[in-house]
Amino acid sequence: MAAGSIELINVTKEYATGRSHKKCALDNITLTINQGEFVGLVGMNGSGKSTLARLINGLILPTAGKVFVNGIDTADRKSIIEIRRHVGMVFQNPDNQIVSPIVEEDVAFGPENLGCYADEVKERIDWALQATGMDELRHHAPYLLSGGQKQKVAIAAALSMRPDYLILDEPTSMLDPGGKYDLIENLKMLNEKYGITVMLISHHMEDVVHADRLIVLDQGQIYLEGTPREVFSSENFFSAGFKPPGIVQLVSNLRKRGHMIDENIITVQQMVEYICRL
Amino acid sequence: MKGLKLGQFVRGNSIIHQLDPRTKIIVCLVVIFSILINYKWYVILLNMSLIAAVIILSRIEPAKILRSLRKLRYLFLLTFIFQSILTSGEPLFHVGSVYVTREGVSLGVSTIFRLMILYLCSTLLTMTTSPLKLASGIESLFAPLRRLRIPVHQFSMLISAALRFIPTIIEEAQILTRAQRSRGAQFNSPSVIVRIKSMAAVLIPLLAASLQRADDLAAAMESRCYTGGSNQIRISKLRFGKKDKLALGLVSLVFLVFVFCI
Numbered sequence: 001m002a003a004g005s006i007e008l009i010n011v012t013k014e015y016a017t018g019r020s021h022k023k024c025a026l027d028n029i030t031l032t033i034n035q036g037e038f039v040g041l042v043g044m045n046g047s048g049k050s051t052l053a054r055l056i057n058g059l060i061l062p063t064a065g066k067v068f069v070n071g072i073d074t075a076d077r078k079s080i081i082e083i084r085r086h087v088g089m090v091f092q093n094p095d096n097q098i099v100s101p102i103v104e105e106d107v108a109f110g111p112e113n114l115g116c117y118a119d120e121v122k123e124r125i126d127w128a129l130q131a132t133g134m135d136e137l138r139h140h141a142p143y144l145l146s147g148g149q150k151q152k153v154a155i156a157a158a159l160s161m162r163p164d165y166l167i168l169d170e171p172t173s174m175l176d177p178g179g180k181y182d183l184i185e186n187l188k189m190l191n192e193k194y195g196i197t198v199m200l201i202s203h204h205m206e207d208v209v210h211a212d213r214l215i216v217l218d219q220g221q222i223y224l225e226g227t228p229r230e231v232f233s234s235e236n237f238f239s240a241g242f243k244p245p246g247i248v249q250l251v252s253n254l255r256k257r258g259h260m261i262d263e264n265i266i267t268v269q270q271m272v273e274y275i276c277r278l
Numbered sequence: 279m280k281g282l283k284l285g286q287f288v289r290g291n292s293i294i295h296q297l298d299p300r301t302k303i304i305v306c307l308v309v310i311f312s313i314l315i316n317y318k319w320y321v322i323l324l325n326m327s328l329i330a331a332v333i334i335l336s337r338i339e340p341a342k343i344l345r346s347l348r349k350l351r352y353l354f355l356l357t358f359i360f361q362s363i364l365t366s367g368e369p370l371f372h373v374g375s376v377y378v379t380r381e382g383v384s385l386g387v388s389t390i391f392r393l394m395i396l397y398l399c400s401t402l403l404t405m406t407t408s409p410l411k412l413a414s415g416i417e418s419l420f421a422p423l424r425r426l427r428i429p430v431h432q433f434s435m436l437i438s439a440a441l442r443f444i445p446t447i448i449e450e451a452q453i454l455t456r457a458q459r460s461r462g463a464q465f466n467s468p469s470v471i472v473r474i475k476s477m478a479a480v481l482i483p484l485l486a487a488s489l490q491r492a493d494d495l496a497a498a499m500e501s502r503c504y505t506g507g508s509n510q511i512r513i514s515k516l517r518f519g520k521k522d523k524l525a526l527g528l529v530s531l532v533f534l535v536f537v538f539c540i
Contacts (some may be wrong), residue, residue: 059497081503089501095446095490097498099439100410101287109410110502112512139289143445157502 004035011065025051026222027047040208043217088158094150110161128159148179296338299415300520361386413438
């Protein structure tokens, strides 16, 4: 239970569906996320991804097991504000998480709830908007922005609480490719420059190729865990019905045909560099 | 559809935008009460000129506001017709056994103006005040009601969230209408029954989606450390300055003179 990490110990979460039926969303999961990591979490619909995200900041409590954030138990309702201050959340639909029709005011919502004073709030807004590259749009109305920009406002709103961890529950699923790319680049920057731990949940493999560690959830259990390279090349990955990103498929198909291409290539960028070196 | 939505906050930096939300709420209430108590022509004129002044000062395009009035034209028309035929008095002319009276016509005209004033004054309030500020304003003004165990904060948050989601839900309704029309829903069928049935195909998914939104918003707000309690920091950010005192003083003086003395 060291500080500076999120720990899930034997976590099980069941939902009641109907009178006597129970659906097991997460089944005995043990997982540690260390400060500074970029973790990708992938899985099919209904694999328990969102449940896992909501368990971490105490929006829901586990049926069995414990969740610790920096050593604080999420079941301890007195510390819930402390936990949520450390864990910023961004959800799937950007429209549904914006509170105010002015970007600046929306970003201020978190710090104001924490009881920060005006100067402090302003400082936090400035920082959060600058870190997401949204400072030019600070007086805009969010509903006039593009999906990607809205989602960045949501990230800024989470950042304004100065969290250690940022958990994003399928933030890219409603964005166009350009917006998606921008968002992922922004997250990489936040992780590298400010040392914010990022946990990115997605069902697009392309989104998580940059992660330090990839966790694959299947039917409420951790199915695979490792670097993206390891996960994509694993036999089990294919047999569970997952598809690696296009580039990884291309590399493996080329290798099957006898072209000895570096098998560590997982992004278009790497592929381009490799080809240019030939 | 990314145009201006009814009563939606319009960003601006005019003197009206800068006023404290409490000032605007009070003035709005004064206008509403004055027009409900007393509907003589000079009160109507006073209110209309006040509203005109606010529109000019707020630098909102008057055309936009006038266009939104058009939506109420049937209400105005019906009000006028009923007032003019159902009020007893000196008959002007009659169609069959229905008499139109002089008193009725003048009452009809003044009622239209009163409705217009009620509408414009609340629209201007929400157009020039951001929902969160409006919520803080309401909360601060009605804080004494908390003694009576009225959940003032919850009500103000409710209003603020409702205003915030108007454009989102209108947009969704338009998408749903188009989707249902493309599947053959008859929104312009001559039969009322068919039209109502078609509307159900829009309203039910809209309601379901709104519940989903409410759920999402609750999760997002909770994640940002919202605990449902009243927020002193946000309220203390409101500043009741010189401009507010001046505006409030001026308005209350004029109204006292007009409504009670004449």
